[in-house]
Amino acid sequence: MKLLGTHTSPYVRKVRLVLLEKNLPHEYLTDAPREPGSQVARVNPLGRIPALILDDEMCVFDSPVIAEYVDTLNDTPILIPRDDALARMRVKRWEALADGIVDSAVMVRGERVRPEDKQDAATLTRHNDAITRALAHAATELGELTWCEGDQLTLADLALVSALVYLDLRQPERDWRGTHPNLAAWFAQMSLRDSVKISLIE
Ligand SMILES: N[C@@H](CCC(=O)N[C@@H](CS)C(=O)NCC(=O)O)C(=O)O
Numbered sequence: 001m002k003l004l005g006t007h008t009s010p011y012v013r014k015v016r017l018v019l020l021e022k023n024l025p026h027e028y029l030t031d032a033p034r035e036p037g038s039q040v041a042r043v044n045p046l047g048r049i050p051a052l053i054l055d056d057e058m059c060v061f062d063s064p065v066i067a068e069y070v071d072t073l074n075d076t077p078i079l080i081p082r083d084d085a086l087a088r089m090r091v092k093r094w095e096a097l098a099d100g101i102v103d104s105a106v107m108v109r110g111e112r113v114r115p116e117d118k119q120d121a122a123t124l125t126r127h128n129d130a131i132t133r134a135l136a137h138a139a140t141e142l143g144e145l146t147w148c149e150g151d152q153l154t155l156a157d158l159a160l161v162s163a164l165v166y167l168d169l170r171q172p173e174r175d176w177r178g179t180h181p182n183l184a185a186w187f188a189q190m191s192l193r194d195s196v197k198i199s200l201i202e
Pocket of ligand 1: 008009011033047048049050063064099
């Protein structure tokens, strides 16, 4: 398998964390879709990363589909519950929450890189407010638990950590650690994992 992506993409980080946690052999190729010579549009008609190319050349997109597929490739560990429909939905809901934070942060970033007089204040407010609410929701749901869902690591944890890394990158002024100390403590523990460390370096 080959994974096309970039170091900064939170959707890519989530998928990389899944591959690393499951210890699945893969080649990670840095490929930014907007750079000249990018292969991304050739393999993924949407022109987006992450794009996972299987050994038979089929390209899998987008990140929830990749994560779900890759999770079936071995059981060590199972990151999306298979038999318990409610637990499965809850993990996927965490993923949607984390991806939604990222979607809004990407929208905010898209506005902020425009000239100041062209930035749409309503868009900035709407998406920043969504991030604020989603973080509060995550903090309430997590409470003092070790894992987002159940009694072991799941995709929920990997998606949330990816979203928080991206917020640190794009919105360093947002003091989510101060507002939600339980999220901060959980994130600090997650950051000790080899998968997270590798995804931040390579
Ligand atoms: N819903 C998609 C979102 C993927 C996405 O938007 N990726 C961004 C990078 S973070 C991208 O490839 N954008 C296209 C571009 O930069 O031209 C997923 O979860 O995979």
